[in-house]
Amino acid sequence: MDTLIFSGLLFASLAVMGQKRRSLVLGVWWLLLVVTLLLLAHHITGGLSLGLSY
Incomplete structure (x- = not known):
C-alpha cells in the first residue's frame, strides 16, 4: 500500500x-x-487482517 501512495x-x-x-x-x-x-478495506476484512475492527 505504501508503494501505491508514494507513486501517486x-x-x-x-x-x-x-x-x-x-x-x-x-x-x-x-x-x-x-x-x-x-x-x-480489503486488508481489514480479508484473511490477512490488520487487527482492526471496523
Whole structure:
C-alpha cells in the first residue's frame, strides 16, 4: 500500500512541477484516495487482517 501512495504522490508532484492542468492533479489525488481506501478495506476484512475492527 505504501508503494501505491508514494507513486501517486510522485506522479502528482511531477504533474504540479510540470504545470499540468489542475484537474489532472486533483483527479490523481482522488483516484489515489479511492484506491487506498479500497485496499485498506480489503486488508481489514480479508484473511490477512490488520487487527482492526471496523
